[in-house]
Amino acid sequence: MQKFTSLLFSSICAASLLTGCTKSDDDEATPSxxxxxxxxxxxxxxLGSPAAKSGVTVTLDGVTPAATVTTDANGRYEFANLKAGTYNLTYSRPDLGTYRRVSVGHVGGNQPTFAFTSFLTQPSSTRILNxxxxxxxxxxxxxxxxxxxxxxxxxxxxxRYHMYVGATPNVTAETGTLYANTTYGTSSSYVSQALTRAALxxxxxxxxxxxxxxxxxxxxxxxxxxxxxxxxxVYTGLGAASNTVAFIVP
Incomplete structure (x- = not known):
């Protein structure tokens, strides 16, 4: 009887030790x-000619703490040790417009993710007169x-120019409709542009x-x-807005 009791006690101890060495999936979360x-x-x-590539600020939107880097002389930028996910990136520099690249997928791991080549354009200095x-x-x-x-x-x-139409006096590129969704251009400084009833x-x-x-x-x-x-x-590189002009739709 004493021998049986000793064996039972030893078995219970061994089982306890084995259980203590085993961790469930909930005990240790898988790292991102x-x-x-x-x-x-x-x-x-x-004019479409290359400009200096350094000093462009690249920001990952919605990341806490904020994640920002700047481009080098070759226009290259890199975010290190970034968690896998989907990101929106904003590109800006004081002498240039602002551009965004949306929903860039990043899988992480040893192979870096290439977030494409983005073009950032100087705003037009063209003025729209009278x-x-x-x-x-x-x-x-x-x-x-x-x-x-x-x-x-x-x-x-x-x-080149864009025209936007709307029903309110404060129509802008952000609130109006790009007329016919087309880019217009001319080799003359004088423009006469027809707005048709159907398109309006x-x-x-x-x-x-x-x-x-x-x-x-x-x-x-x-x-x-x-x-x-x-x-x-959103079209980047728009210049200063003209005066807003009212008219009656034909």
């Missing part, structure tokens, strides 16, 4: 995978006229009602991205 994320930025001036609009209900068009001025553009250059109606502006138009100069090479919050396409 980390790795480096890198990319390049190619800055351009408003905009006027005349509306003709019989022809179904409103004619926008203005003059373009730019001190750095070579003579005969191809000017399609933009939500009914005939016989007041509408408003604003114009921005655009650099020779412009980029765009979709804002993840609003779903709107």
């Amino acid at each position: 995978l980390t790795g480096n994320l890198y990319g390049f930025v190619n800055p351009l001036d408003e 905009p006027t609009v005349s509306s003709n209900s019989l022809s179904g068009t409103a004619t926008l006229q203005f003059t373009l001025a730019n001190a750095v553009m070579p003579s005969g250059s191809f000017y 109606n399609a933009a939500g502006l009914p005939s016989g009602r007041a509408a408003y138009v604003v114009v921005y100069g655009l650099p020779n090479t412009a980029s765009s991205y979709t804002d993840p919050t609003t779903g709107r396409i």
Whole structure:
């Protein structure tokens, strides 16, 4: 009997030791995978020529604490030991516009993630002077006229501009509709642009009602991205806005 009791006690002790050496999955969480994320930025001036690549600030949106790096002379940047996930990146420099790259997937691990090459454009210095609009209900068009001025553009250059229309006097590139979703250009400093009834109606502006138009100069090479919050396409490098002009939709 004494021998049996001793064996039972020994078995219980061994089982206890074995159980103590075994950890469940809940006892120790699997660590998050980390790795480096890198990319390049190619800055351009408003004529589309290469600009200095260093000093562009690259920010990971929504990261706490804030994660920011700057590009080197080759336009390269890198975030080290970044947790796996999906990130939005913002690129900016005082003399350039702001560009965003949205939903960049980062898997982590030993192989760095390449976040592509992004283009950052100098804002256009083109000014939109003396905009006027005349509306003709019989022809179904409103004619926008203005003059373009730019001190750095070579003579005969191809000017570019965007026009936005809306139903309120404070229409901007952020609130208005890009007319016909097209980039317009001209080799002359004088512009006469027809706004058709059909296109204005399609933009939500009914005939016989007041509408408003604003114009921005655009650099020779412009980029765009979709804002993840609003779903709107944002065009980078827009210059200063013109005066807003009211007219009656034909």
